[in-house]
Amino acid sequence: MANYQNGDAAAAGMLVDTLSPQFFRFFLSQTRNRESADDLLQDFWLRIHSARHTYRNPEPVLPWMYAIARRVRVDQYRKNRRRAGHEFQVERLPDPAAPRAADEGNVDFETLLASLPESQREVLVMLKVSGLSVDEVARATGSSAGSVKQKAHRAYEKLRALLKGVGNAV
Amino acid sequence: MQFDVPGRVSGATPDSASVKRIRAKLMGAATPIRPLPSSGAMMALSVGVFVVMAILLTIPFGFQGFSRLTPGAAAIEYSAVLLLALALSGVVVGQMIPGSRRILGPVAGVVLSVVLLSAMASLLFPVFEMRNFVRQGIPCLRLGTLCAIPAAGLIGLAMKRGFVTDTLQAAIAGGALAGLLGIGVLALHCPIVNASHIVAWHVAVIAVTSLLGAISGWCLSRFV
Numbered sequence: 001m002a003n004y005q006n007g008d009a010a011a012a013g014m015l016v017d018t019l020s021p022q023f024f025r026f027f028l029s030q031t032r033n034r035e036s037a038d039d040l041l042q043d044f045w046l047r048i049h050s051a052r053h054t055y056r057n058p059e060p061v062l063p064w065m066y067a068i069a070r071r072v073r074v075d076q077y078r079k080n081r082r083r084a085g086h087e088f089q090v091e092r093l094p095d096p097a098a099p100r101a102a103d104e105g106n107v108d109f110e111t112l113l114a115s116l117p118e119s120q121r122e123v124l125v126m127l128k129v130s131g132l133s134v135d136e137v138a139r140a141t142g143s144s145a146g147s148v149k150q151k152a153h154r155a156y157e158k159l160r161a162l163l164k165g166v167g168n169a170v
Numbered sequence: 171m172q173f174d175v176p177g178r179v180s181g182a183t184p185d186s187a188s189v190k191r192i193r194a195k196l197m198g199a200a201t202p203i204r205p206l207p208s209s210g211a212m213m214a215l216s217v218g219v220f221v222v223m224a225i226l227l228t229i230p231f232g233f234q235g236f237s238r239l240t241p242g243a244a245a246i247e248y249s250a251v252l253l254l255a256l257a258l259s260g261v262v263v264g265q266m267i268p269g270s271r272r273i274l275g276p277v278a279g280v281v282l283s284v285v286l287l288s289a290m291a292s293l294l295f296p297v298f299e300m301r302n303f304v305r306q307g308i309p310c311l312r313l314g315t316l317c318a319i320p321a322a323g324l325i326g327l328a329m330k331r332g333f334v335t336d337t338l339q340a341a342i343a344g345g346a347l348a349g350l351l352g353i354g355v356l357a358l359h360c361p362i363v364n365a366s367h368i369v370a371w372h373v374a375v376i377a378v379t380s381l382l383g384a385i386s387g388w389c390l391s392r393f394v
Contacts, residue, residue: 005202005205007201007202007203008200009196009197011200012193012196012197012200013193013196013197015196016189016193017189020184020192021183021184024182024183024184034185038184038185041184041188041192042192045192045195045196046195047333050333051268052203053205053206054206054266054267055205056206059269062269063269064269065269067268068333071268078391078392139271140269142336142339
């Protein structure tokens with residue numbers, strides 16, 4: 001990141017190659033749509049470029065990037081909501097397919113994540129999919145470590161209850 | 171029963187053409203930039219500007235409040251305002267830097283300021299005279315709030331140098347620091363050393379400006 005700030009083009013390329021999959025998964029877990037996640041990833045890197053002066057070298061880079069990623073996602077959500085407010089449905093759309101909750105005993109992680117509230121899902125993805133520490137998640141979300149632990153705990157409780165329900169059904 | 175962790179989310183990869191495009195764009199635009207100074211340096215600069223602005227804004231109205239205080243009371247009152255200015259500057263700087271460690275949130279900063287300033291006024295000036303309470307109070311609230319406006323503009327410009335990730339929180343923090351500047355001006359100007367007057371009309375400035383900050387932050391995040 002420091003090399004990127006110094007204008008090293010190769011460092012910029014390396015950052016994009018190394019971190020794009022991780023942030024794509026973060027956006028995918030929030031939007032559950034590949035196209036939207038790709039769009040968000042592009043927007044994210046443009047924001048990283050314009051905000052690169054706000055990174056200070058010895059500080060951990062991932063919380064800085066995740067804080068920007070969250071902002072990108074929130075902006076996109078608001079843009080979509082505003083757009084949805086101006087649009088109206090002209091005809092009845094086909095019913096969506098039933099969620100793939102239990103498929104011969106396999107439980108889809110994505111479906112389970114989707115059942116969580118957005119703040120809990122975000123914390124869980126950062127902790128368990130991206131591998132950030134509690135302190136790093138607290139920095140990225142602008143909250144306290146206690147609040148992150150509480151959200152993660154609630155998410156685990158909810159997932160445990162869901163898995164129990166699926167187990168009983170199977 | 172299996173728990174399918176490496177499912178569609180955890181194993182997904184972005185479109186390679188899209189990544190190549192981003193890569194080319196960023197590599198083409200990679201130019202050297204100067205990172206922001208350390209948080210400590212920005213906080214020190216902010217407190218310096220706070221002091222200079224408070225003095226400059228008091229000059230047209232006069233320093234009657236300063237001359238009414240005993241040296242001990244002045245030292246305690248101005249030290250408390252400076253300490254809070256440092257703390258709120260830290261909150262504002264934290265809002266400008268994504269992923270920075272936040273010890274004090276903007277709302278907690280406002281509550282701390284209100285509690286500390288009210289307690290200090292009650293201990294330093296234990297007079298609870300209510301005569302001309304509203305007639306004397308309204309001009310103080312108005313002056314403090316008006317003095318906060320240029321400070322809020324300056325804080326807004328400074329925040330544009332950073333990258334605000336939460337507009338609402340940042341606007342509350344900015345409003346609180348601007349309001350504290352208004353309180354600083356009143357502490358230098360207002361000659362009324364009466365706890366009820368200070369708590370109700372001086373300390374109220376920070377509550378009003380934080381609320382105005384919250385409203386403007388909410389509007390910015392919703393409609394801009």
